[in-house]
Amino acid sequence: MTKGLNRRQLVQRAVGASAGVLAARGVTEAAVVAAPRAARQFEGTRITVVGREVTIPTLLELSQDWMRETGITVEPVVVSGDLGRKILQSAVTGAHLADVHLHDANIGADLYARGYYLEVPEAVKDAVAWDDIFPFQRDRLSTWQGTTFGIPYDGDNMFNTYRRDLMLDPANQEEFSAAYGYALDPETGPKTWREHDQYAEFFTGRPWAANGETGYGFASMFKRGGGLFWAYVSRAAAYAKHPSVPDFFFALDSGEPLINTEPFVRALTEWKAAMQAYAPPGAINTQWPENVDQLLAGRVAMTNYWADVGKDAQNPENSTVKGRLGFHFTPGSTEVYNQRDRAWETLPEVSYAPFLGFGGRNFAVSRTTPQAEACWEFVRHACTPEMTLQVSLTPGSGMDPVRQSQLSVDAWVNSPFQMERDEAERYLGAIEANLQSPNLVPDLRLPGWAQYQDALETAVSLALSGGSEPQPALDQAALQWRTVTDQLGGAEKQMGYYRDLLGV
Amino acid sequence: MSSQQRLATWTPPRAAGRREAVRRRRGQSYVRALLLLPAFLSLAFVTVYPLGFTVYASLTDWNLFNYGAPIAFVGLANWANLWRDPNFLIAFKNTAVFALVAAPLTYIVGLTVAVALDGATVGKRFFRVLFWLPLMLSSVLVTLIVGRMMFDPFVGPITAVFAALGLPQVLWLADPRTALATIILLQVWWGTAYTIMLLLAALESLPPELNEAARVDGAGEWRAFWQITFPLLLPVSAAIFLIQVVDAWKVFDIINVLTGGGPGTATQSISLLVYQQGVQGGNISYASAMAWALTVVIALVAGVLYQFSRRWAQ
Structure with missing residues (x-):
């Protein structure tokens, strides 16, 4: 800029x-x-x-x-x-x-x-x-x-923004391949959450950061009231949004919350482990501004965030990463849970489920x-x-x-x-791919959405802080979601609105 | 008119004057009532009515986002739900711990600094301004600038001191075991300024003769303080302590800005929960029940403290 x-x-x-x-x-x-x-x-x-x-x-x-x-x-x-x-x-x-x-x-x-x-x-x-x-x-x-x-x-x-320059580095390429048996991909970054956590592991604890200090794998919004809902849901979407099943937050026919089902529990369990191992110290209090700052300061290798980060990175006064970034879908998964069949399915290709958070x-x-x-x-x-x-x-x-x-x-x-032209191409390409995706996950645009958001944030934060295991924490959130739905006119009314949002 | 009739209607001059005085007094009290009416009406409008309305709301199922649905009377259901709601119980516990620790600690630190400042011979004015400085800062500024910076795990001076001393890194606000304690520490730092200001004013208004007489009688500094100064400070101390305790039960802004109630529910307070449920979530009925539960608790605590303070003052 x-x-x-x-x-x-x-x-x-x-x-x-x-x-x-x-x-x-x-x-x-x-x-x-x-x-x-x-x-x-x-x-x-x-x-x-x-x-x-x-x-x-x-x-x-x-x-x-x-x-x-x-x-x-x-x-x-x-x-x-x-x-x-x-x-x-x-x-x-x-x-x-x-x-x-x-x-x-x-x-x-x-x-x-x-x-x-x-x-x-x-x-x-x-x-x-x-x-x-x-x-x-x-x-x-x-x-x-x-x-x-x-x-x-x-x-x-939301999509993954990563340090492309680190992934292009031949020494990193060689070492990563030797350690994990596949190559760092500078064009897409990690394609699945498993790869994401391996990338994060690789870049944590190495002195690549902007000031020669130790770098960390990734930053995310872990703070209650600071974007946690969106960060968590965008991670869970890879497992919980099956390309042929519209149900995501709720079972459309019954209105039953799905946030305590297996894919959400798996996402939370993995997210917590990744936070503890590969995010900067004190990550549980990271909210949206710090999340961006960590990437711009050259402290973390990746962040899954909104498109703003690509623009913020262009200001050399605040950013050390101008021209060094890659952009791609939020990592996906080949294992996706089918909420209708209540079973995991292994898909032939990576399934991406871009989240329209906010x-x-x-x-x-x-x-x-x-x-x-x-x-x-x-x-x-x-x-x-x-x-x-x-x-x-x-x-x-x-x-x-x-x-x-x-x-x-x-x-x-x-x-x-x-x-820079090639960074603009990558940036706009990621946005276009996201917004044209047939497997988009819209945010929870329902009456009273803030109550749903708060209940889920509290549960996820409790699990991240070690105050509860993921499953009971999410069970508690699901219980609260049922109460909120009842308070707001019942499942039939709310699911009518949810179906309308999804266009099904 | 016969003399008997005249006697029946006759009233002694003193009684007539009394009646006139009563009439005049009554007239004056009407004027007083009329003059008080605007204040009473505004009080009724801005305090009594909203309070009464929230009592009513707490007995309904009113949710701002339940469009088109009639508001139903649910009796004490919201109140009963409070004691089954794990979030409310955690918030209650956190708030109680916060109040029970922060208020006494603020008073003790404030008293110590005030006494030290009162006895200082050099730099008294400078230190007075220094200690009052937090009082001039807004709560958001205190939490955002001081709280976040001081306890930042990367650049915070406390982290640097710990590192210099070879102590392990403490994630002050990010660790559920230390988050509430850290917020209490910040509240003590901020609230102390107010305590210092009032106690210092009280100390400076004490007659010096009492302490001088005690010294002449052979009492040391320590004994003179506990037996002369401290008892004289008790009335103002009681008022300060009462205000600190009531304030502590209402804690909101520091927590909202620093942790949002997290990590998990480690710093969730009742006021924050009321805000999240009522203002953000639109669940007016349940938030009203919570707010009233908090008011009842504060009233009870304040009542007990008031009784104690009266005894202290005597």
Whole structure:
């Protein structure tokens, strides 16, 4: 990333990087320019928008011309603390927080089920090149019971980021082959969790770290309330998500929680052993920022994380690993549990189950707005492929690709990130492979998801800390999940929502 | 009117004055009541009503995320569930340990430092500011900057000292055996500033003649402190201790930022659990029951301490 530039300059660079890319990728001119509108049609209209702290100012900076053109003034609503909770609270109380929201997709159920947002008009979908958005985000994460309420803006998905340079090192190659009987693969990194733990074992305790200190195998989010749910589920998915069985968190027919079944117990048992042996000391308190820092500081060889890590690594002021990274699916498994048959199956090839942890963010228009027309005008401007790309190319925006048109290598190479071409190819290739996977695992976007999340996090953390064995800990979590399901209207109601999310 | 009738309606002048005074007093009390009404109404609105509402909520199955479902009255089911909920019982145990250790330790350390500062002849002002510094820091700053940095397993100064002394690395916040103790230590460091400030003010307001007289009678420093100074500090000590204990039972922010209740449930507190269930999870009814259970415990503890403090003060 370029040193010494302010946000305005970074945004300008992002604009430059995205110019011309979209047309080359087949996005229609009409979509980019958005729907025709009468000049100054909304003269004097003020609307408010709430969203992530860097994203909205970036977006508004990019929208100055548009504001002059339409006469709409867009004002950001600054929310301190947890934005998701604030939006949820406003939905629960029916309060008006802002006219337009950029909300977390995983609380979408709690928002959409209440009818807190307006349905996205077909004309807006057309204007924002709806088909350019990746299918799962477009058809599932932005809808509720068949109605579209959100426009995907951020495509959170998790994959393995690893130190490719270490795996290319001939001495490491030779030693690893001799020890484990197969070669380190710099192009994919570890393909299975078994390989992952062997890679981790190999790179733990060797003096390869950035400052000549001992390196560790991997970092992960082990802390309760610090991303543990997503880190654990993305690991368990390899065993628990069979390519031909949609059931994952619950048995779809009965609503019975599956989180205490064999694949989840196996994943937890292995994860705990790997944490104790190959993660840095004190790993149980590692949450999302430290997790990234460990990789950027050159202390760990791998981390399974969101796409943000690839962007964060490009800033030489904070990162020692720019140009040294490889990206590939979260490790998979050839042994996968079939939840319908209650049996393990050995598959001919490695099965990957990419987890859409957190689910990204969607734009939506609040039902409480008195200015719906102006809001849709803003959304159709903000969500064009061009704007979405520019925002995602601005450092700190936190928006990951959610559209096919955002995967232009040229754009990323010429962006403020100044990604090296081959690293950009690997990075965008991993994102595309993830988001196009037929075996995607969506996050638990159900009403009351935070209660499910907390129960599972508590159980997993208890097992990781040695306070309980994995099986009884997960049994306890499953018991709590049943209670939560009962409190929220019962299995039939919740499974109806779960089936809707999965599209089955 | 006959003289008899006149006699019947006649009232002595003193009785008439009394009635007038009663009327006037009544009028004054109406005015007082009227003046107090806004304060009473606002108190009722911001305190009594929410408290009453949470009592009601604790007797229902109200969950914010159960859309469209009517709220049902479930009696004491939520209260009964508390004692069967392993998470609540662990949180209760952790909170009790935290309060029972942190509050007395904070007082003892605070008293020691205050007495030392009171008797200091050099650098008193400098050390006073130094010891009060934590008081000016927000809890999040204390936990994030001081807590995390001090106990960081890689760069923390405590880790460095242990390494220099050849002691084994301790994963302060990552080990379930040491996590709660580490948080107590941090709370003591932070809470001590407040104790020092109040005790130092109390010490400086004591009449010096009493100590001087004791010295003249041959009492040493130690005896003069225990028999003169400490008893005189007891009323303010009781108030400080009561505040520390009540605060300790409500511990939330330090734990939320440092460990999130983990590792496992090693540092789970009741307030954190209430937050997780009610604010994050939307389970208002159960969180209300938990919050009220905590309030009852605090009220009992405060009541007992108040009785003791009255005896001490006497």
